[in-house]
Amino acid sequence: MAEIVIKNVAKSFGAFTALHGIDLTISDQEFMVLLGASGCGKTTLLRIIAGLETATQGEVWIGGRRVDQLPPRDRGIAMVFQNYAVFPHLTVFENIAFGLRMKKLPNDAVTRRVERTAELMHIETLLKRYSGQLSGGQRQRVAVARALAMEPDVILMDEPLSNLDALLRLEMRAELKGVLAASKTTTVYVTHDQVEAMSLADRISVMHSGRIVQAASPVEVYRNPAARFVGSFIGNPPMNFLTATRAGTGKWSVAGQTVDGPLSDASEIDFAIRPEDLAVGAGGIAMDVRVIEPLGAHTLVTANVEGSVFRAVLDSDTAIRTGDTISLIPKPDRIRWFDRDTTKAL
Numbered sequence: 067m068a069e070i071v072i073k074n075v076a077k078s079f080g081a082f083t084a085l086h087g088i089d090l091t092i093s094d095q096e097f098m099v100l101l102g103a104s105g106c107g108k109t110t111l112l113r114i115i116a117g118l119e120t121a122t123q124g125e126v127w128i129g130g131r132r133v134d135q136l137p138p139r140d141r142g143i144a145m146v147f148q149n150y151a152v153f154p155h156l157t158v159f160e161n162i163a164f165g166l167r168m169k170k171l172p173n174d175a176v177t178r179r180v181e182r183t184a185e186l187m188h189i190e191t192l193l194k195r196y197s198g199q200l201s202g203g204q205r206q207r208v209a210v211a212r213a214l215a216m217e218p219d220v221i222l223m224d225e226p227l228s229n230l231d232a233l234l235r236l237e238m239r240a241e242l243k244g245v246l247a248a249s250k251t252t253t254v255y256v257t258h259d260q261v262e263a264m265s266l267a268d269r270i271s272v273m274h275s276g277r278i279v280q281a282a283s284p285v286e287v288y289r290n291p292a293a294r295f296v297g298s299f300i301g302n303p304p305m306n307f308l309t310a311t312r313a314g315t316g317k318w319s320v321a322g323q324t325v326d327g328p329l330s331d332a333s334e335i336d337f338a339i340r341p342e343d344l345a346v347g348a349g350g351i352a353m354d355v356r357v358i359e360p361l362g363a364h365t366l367v368t369a370n371v372e373g374s375v376f377r378a379v380l381d382s383d384t385a386i387r388t389g390d391t392i393s394l395i396p397k398p399d400r401i402r403w404f405d406r407d408t409t410k411a412l
């Protein structure tokens with residue numbers, strides 16, 4: 067059992083607060099992704115779980131043990147970083163064996179574990195090579211194999227694929243997902259790449275300015291963003307937002323149309339809809355088409371609605387031209403609303 071419990075963890079660097087009272091529970095064997103823009107605090111949180119950084123306040127528990135006072139080697143974790151940290155002067159075998167030798171495992175056990183994890187990562191033919199002679203993708207496989215060989219309760223990964231080219235990233239992503247699911251470890255994975263996050267995670271913690279804004283399954287953060295920030299950060303293109311003005315109890319005026327919405331007393335709230343949740347039809351939101359981008363399966367339309375940029379992903383055979391005024395109807399069950407003051411979902 068390696069549940070990770072983070073209780074009210076805060077971190078300040080001088081006067082700057084990088085993390086504000088984070089509470090998060092990561093279940094045993096869960097794949098949790100920390101996702102957010104550069105500087106939001108995800109690496110700091112990972113380093114606090116690892117013990118490479120000390121929290122200013124709060125507690126970290128792994129597998130029912132409080133670990134925030136323990137050094138990294140006593141926490142039952144293994145780490146994989148962006149820059150691989152593979153030793154170039156050691157063979158692949160010795161790189162994978164490194165942690166096991168530190169733990170003074172008998173030689174035959176070391177050999178067994180190295181061979182098994184090398185096979186898992188498809189690098190069994192490279193064991194005698196020096197790591198300095200390997201490609202980036204091969205080195206990253208060695209780094210993952212070295213972490214897996216430790217048979218840790220928890221694997222912590224910080225942007226492990228970001229130095230690989232696009233095709234390799236895709237290949238490694240699928241492999242990592244398979245290998246980690248089979249290894250039954252609890253994984254915490256830092257990335258700023260939302261596609262990577264969506265494809266790997268059991269749950270995503272979306273971070274913003276040192277806080278977790280939402281921790282939920284990929285589908286949930288996509289479909290039901292807990293706050294406006296999540297809707298604007300997740301999805302490419304992101305959600306569209308328009309001002310909704312109160313037009314009666316539960317009635318809102320959005321770009322000249324009256325739409326049923328929440329029972330808020332506010333005079334203005336935000337209306338939100340994903341670009342793919344719109345269909346051409348009379349009596350919808352009127353917009354001036356600015357740019358049309360055929361993407362094969364779909365066409366991305368960038369338009370202007372009352373001075374705001376608005377994007378729609380439409381069927382590729384929709385007959386429209388730049389300069390047209392079109393009317394798009396939002397799917398009623400896909401409309402989301404956000405409070406103006408708290409920015410939270412209504």
Ligand code: ATP
Pocket residue numbers: 079082084102103104105106107108109110111258
């Ligand atoms: P990135 O994706 O760019 O790595 P991140 O979300 O992982 O970003 P962190 O590295 O956790 O962000 O940093 C969070 C904030 O804390 C940043 O504003 C950063 O400048 C600051 N910070 C991190 N480490 C230190 C440090 N040692 N001293 C001062 N400030 C720091």
